[in-house]
Amino acid sequence: MSAEKAWDSDTVCRHQGRWIIAQLNIKEYAMYEPKEIFVNTSRCTACKTCEISCAVAHSRSGDLYGALSEKPAPKRRLYVEWVSPDENVPILCRHCEDAPCMHACISGAISRNKESVVITDSDKCIGCWTCVMVCPYGVIGRHLETHKSYRCDRCPDRETPACVSSCPTKALVYRTVETFSKDVRRDAASKILAGEGG
C-alpha cells in the first residue's frame, strides 16, 4: 500500500511505535519523533539540582523562594537514588509505550497527549492509587494533601524539561532516540580511537 493511500487527511496515527503526524497533503507530512529524557548515570553526582528545579517548576510561584513557602509544598517528580557502592541513578517516568498506569487507571484520568507524553488529569483522578500499584518504575507520587497522584509531565510549557536544563553535569539530556543513539555511537567511537591513540 502506498503512503498516499495509508495517510490521507489530518490523521495522527501510531506507526511502528512512533507517532506520525500526517496533515492535509501527504507529501508534507513530517515524521514526528518525540524527544526522551536520557540519563547518563556516570555523570550524576547526586547534587539533586534536578529534583529541586522539578519541584520549583511545578510550584505555583515558579521560583525557589516562593516554592519554599507554598502550602501544600510543591513536589518533585524524579528521584535521584543511590546504589551501593557508588552509583547515582536519577529515576524518572519513561512515559512507557504501553503505559501500564494509563490502562490500569479506573477513572480514565491518564492519557497520552499528542506529544506522546503520558499525562494525569488531576481533576479526574480519584486517588485510588491503582497507578502506583502498577508502575514498575515506582515514579508515581501520591499527593497526600490533595489526594491525587502526580507524575512527570515533561514540563509542557518549557522547551526543555526543568530537570534537564538545570542539570549542571549534563547527566540528563533531552533528545530523540535517533540523535541520542548517534551521540552514544560517536562517543564510543571516540573513546576507542582515543584508546588506540594512547
Next chain:
Amino acid sequence: MLLLKYLPAKGGKMKRDCPDYLIIGGSAAGMAAAQAIKEKDPKGIVTVLSEEPDRPYFRPLIPYVLMGRKKAESIELLGNGPYTSAGIEVRTVARVDQVDISGKSVNIKGNGRLSYGKLLFATGSRPNIPSGIEGIDANGVFALRKLSDARAMAQRAESTEHAVMLGGGLLNLKAAFALLELGIKVTLVVYSPEVLSQLMEPADAGLIRNALDKAELKIITGCSAKGIISDKNGVTGVFLDDGSEMSCQMVCIGKGTRPNIEFLSGSEIAIDKGIVVDKYTACNKPDIFAAGDVAVTFEPVTGDRIMTGLWTNAVEMGRCAGYNITGTKTAYSGTFGIMNATQVADEPFVSMGIVHTKDTAYEVHVSAAKSTYRKVVFSPDGERLVGVLFIGDITGAGMYRYVIRGNMQIGRIKSHIMNHTLHYGHFLKG
C-alpha cells in the same frame, strides 16, 4: 431507482451487518479489546454489544455517582484515558441470549441475529445474591454493580436513615462510604472475623479497622443475615443469625460476583465456572476468544486457575484478547488472584499475591508502626517474593508487583524489599 445505490450489491452483505469483530460486553475487557483491535487493525469493523442502557462507563466510579460527587456523563469511557479510538460501534440495550457457533451469529434478545467474523466474550460478572436470605427481593435491597443501581440507590437514599451492608469486601466498603458521605448511618455485617478478609488476614487489618471505626462505620463481624423484613414501602429491617434485629431502610449486598455465562448454556464452548481460554485468550472453538471477569485465568506464581473481578485485570486481559483476535499472538501473563489498591477512610493500602500466610511455610516479615503496616511474604526458601501487603505507605508498590510477577530471584535486593528501600536503580545496577 436512486435509492438502489444505497442498497448493498446483490448477494453481498452490508458490512455493518457483519462486523469483523463482535464483542459481547461493553465494560472493561470488552472496551479495552475494542481499543486494542483498532490499534492493530484500524480498518476492521468493531461492534460492541452492551446489555446496559448506558453507554460504556468506568464502572469503579459508580460509588462517586451514588454520593453525588460525579455525574453519570462524566464517567463515560469513550474519549477518556486510553479510549480514544474512533469507529467503535457500541449498541446499548443489546443482550445476547444465544450464540450459533457453526453459523457464526449471535441472537440479540428481541432484536434478531447478528453475524460476525470473530467473536469475543467479555460479558463480565454480576453480583452473587445469596439464596438463603428470606425476603431478599424486597424493594430497597441493592447490589451496587451498574450505573442504574447507583441511580436507584441514590433515590432510595433520600428516604434512608440507616443502611445495612451485607458483606465486608471492598465493593461493599466503597458503597458504605458513599452512603456515609450522604449522611446515612451505615452498619456492615460481615460473616468473616474481619473486613476485607480476601485481601488481608484479620491480624493485618488493624489500621484499616481503626480507620473504619474512626469514620463511624458500625461493623458487626462473625455474623450473617437470615432475613429481610419489608412492608409496602420496601425494606424496614434485617434479622441476623445471632437472633438480633435491626431496623433499616436499605440493604446492600456485597457477597462476591458470578460470571455471566448463562447465554452459553447448551453451546459447545468449554466452561469451568467461567469460560475456559488458553494462554492466548482463545476459547475451544476457532475465532472465539474470552476476557475479563467471565474468563478463567491463571495465577503466575502458583499456576492455579482463578477468576478475578478487578477492572485493571479485565483491561489487561481484554487488551491481550484484542491483539490475539486480530492475529497478533500475545500470551496473557495471568494475574494475581489477589491484587488491589485503594484507600478506605484515608488509609491507603495495596495487597497483592500471596498474603494469607497463617499456618503456611512462607517466610513472612511484618513491620508495624503507628501509621504504617508492611507485610512481605517470601517463598519458603526465602529466594522469591510472593506477596506484599502495604497499609499507610504504599510508595513504589508497582516495583514489588514486578518482582512477584516476574518470579525473580531476589538475591541482593531482598534487604531492600524488607526495609522498603527498593527503587528502580536496584534493577538497573544491582
